[in-house]
Amino acid sequence: MKKINAIRGAKDITPESSPLWRYVEELFARVSGEFCYEEIRTPIFEKTELFARGIGEGADVVNKEMYTFDDRGGESITLRPEMTASVARSVMEHTLLRQGALLRLWYFGPFFRYERPQKGRLRQFHQYGAECVGSPNPESDAEIISLAENIIGAIGIKDYKLLLNTIGNDSSRAEYRKALVEYLSTRKSELSEDSLRRLETNPLRILDSKSESDIAVCAEAPLILDYLDEESSRHFESVKQALDACSIDYEIQPLLARGLDYYSHTVFEFQSDALGAQDSFGGGGRYDGLFRQIGGKESVPAVGFAMGVERMLLILEETGRLPLLDNSPRVYVIAASDALKSKALQIANSLRARRIKTNVDLLGKSIKAQFRESNKNGVKYAIIVGEDELSRGAVQIKNMDEGDAGEINLVDLDGFDFH
Numbered sequence: 001m002k003k004i005n006a007i008r009g010a011k012d013i014t015p016e017s018s019p020l021w022r023y024v025e026e027l028f029a030r031v032s033g034e035f036c037y038e039e040i041r042t043p044i045f046e047k048t049e050l051f052a053r054g055i056g057e058g059a060d061v062v063n064k065e066m067y068t069f070d071d072r073g074g075e076s077i078t079l080r081p082e083m084t085a086s087v088a089r090s091v092m093e094h095t096l097l098r099q100g101a102l103l104r105l106w107y108f109g110p111f112f113r114y115e116r117p118q119k120g121r122l123r124q125f126h127q128y129g130a131e132c133v134g135s136p137n138p139e140s141d142a143e144i145i146s147l148a149e150n151i152i153g154a155i156g157i158k159d160y161k162l163l164l165n166t167i168g169n170d171s172s173r174a175e176y177r178k179a180l181v182e183y184l185s186t187r188k189s190e191l192s193e194d195s196l197r198r199l200e201t202n203p204l205r206i207l208d209s210k211s212e213s214d215i216a217v218c219a220e221a222p223l224i225l226d227y228l229d230e231e232s233s234r235h236f237e238s239v240k241q242a243l244d245a246c247s248i249d250y251e252i253q254p255l256l257a258r259g260l261d262y263y264s265h266t267v268f269e270f271q272s273d274a275l276g277a278q279d280s281f282g283g284g285g286r287y288d289g290l291f292r293q294i295g296g297k298e299s300v301p302a303v304g305f306a307m308g309v310e311r312m313l314l315i316l317e318e319t320g321r322l323p324l325l326d327n328s329p330r331v332y333v334i335a336a337s338d339a340l341k342s343k344a345l346q347i348a349n350s351l352r353a354r355r356i357k358t359n360v361d362l363l364g365k366s367i368k369a370q371f372r373e374s375n376k377n378g379v380k381y382a383i384i385v386g387e388d389e390l391s392r393g394a395v396q397i398k399n400m401d402e403g404d405a406g407e408i409n410l411v412d413l414d415g416f417d418f419h
């Protein structure tokens with residue numbers, strides 16, 4: 001019968017790489033905790049309408065990339081392509097945000113987008129992200145960016161750029177959008193097919209198109225920075241000041257617009273040359289309009305970001321900075337003969353009960369092969385269970401680094417310090 005493989009663009013995390021994933025997951029929890037962010041977990045699927053209204057029908061993520069299906073009850077369901085809309089829904093549903101309070105949330109998990117798989121682009125990928133909900137103040141934009149920077153630093157990524165821009169408040173953006181569409185309409189013949197379509201639906205998205213002819217057209221386009229009203233410029237200036245105060249380097253990228261419709265004011269992206277075409281490994285921004293968009297009675301100011309975990313790991317790999325993780329057992333219990341295999345298992349289990357990582361042979365290997373195995377594994381101690389020693393209530397213990405071996409009574413083994 002034909003072999004069944006995983007779905008294209010969906011990757012297994014095999015035992016070889018799972019220690020790395022566990023390591024980064026623990027790092028996400030630790031750094032988020034230091035910033036007083038609390039973890040939130042939401043379902044992997046939601047009603048399609050949440051993303052359609054939250055992210056916006058004009059966004060590629062919604063109109064081209066969602067995994068949407070009708071469930072058996074006929075309801076349209078979508079596998080989450082991102083988390084911000086789900087977080088906003090959950091905050092409203094459980095009234096997590098009290099009047100005048102602030103919510104600091106972080107998350108980690110799998111997300112789904114039907115994109116053409118390539119290096120750094122998957123159909124199931126993982127994000128770490130954070131959302132700061134309840135404050136309109138520019139310091140919250142700066143805190144969110146600072147948290148992202150700390151995550152990047154803790155993971156060990158060195159060479160990258162933080163690109164920063166504002167897309168202003170609704171009225172500034174509407175003015176700009178008009179000017180942009182007017183300009184782009186004069187150069188329609190030079191635009192890519194995708195951009196021609198976006199001219200109607202999501203013209204700001206054309207600004208970060210990857211097509212060469214679009215880039216040339218956009219190089220001469222009007223800039224949002226010239227269309228900001230007083231409130232929008234004040235917010236942007238204060239965000240920059242707060243970032244300066246936190247010694248965070250950034251580059252203003254006036255063409256940065258981001259792909260999701262819910263943004264207003266601050267937008268930002270983290271880019272690395274190590275990624276090639278998929279150069280962005282994280283991004284975010286302020287989204288003061290999202291809560292209303294998905295049915296909230298009042299608007300809730302909020303700002304957040306998400307990092308692509310596979311892309312961060314890819315950068316580490318490409319730049320030779322993957323952490324060296326020691327996953328080797330501390331102890332290997334060797335049975336000198338088949339008759340002693342269950343005794344070896346019993347000793348191994350007593351060490352495991354003391355939380356000492358212990359390996360033992362289950363394949364009926366010879367004593368020679370077990371020694372070879374314990375050498376190969378980077379084990380610190382080998383315990384050799386032999387007939388003679390056992391008759392005296394003892395086993396042999398060997399320090400693999402120092403090479404010296406000696407006998408130890410089983411009762412003393414219980415108190416032996418293996419660290």
Ligand code: HAM
Pocket residue numbers: 081082083084113115120121122123125126127129130131259260280281282283284285286287303304305306307308309310311
């Ligand atoms: P996003 O820019 O769509 O933002 O995604 C964030 C990151 O997820 C990207 O920078 C990238 O590293 C990763 N990513 C996205 N799609 C893929 C893919 N197909 N394969 C691998 N990695 C991918 C958001 O999702 C917003 N929710 C961020 C945010 C939070 N804004 C405010 N709060």
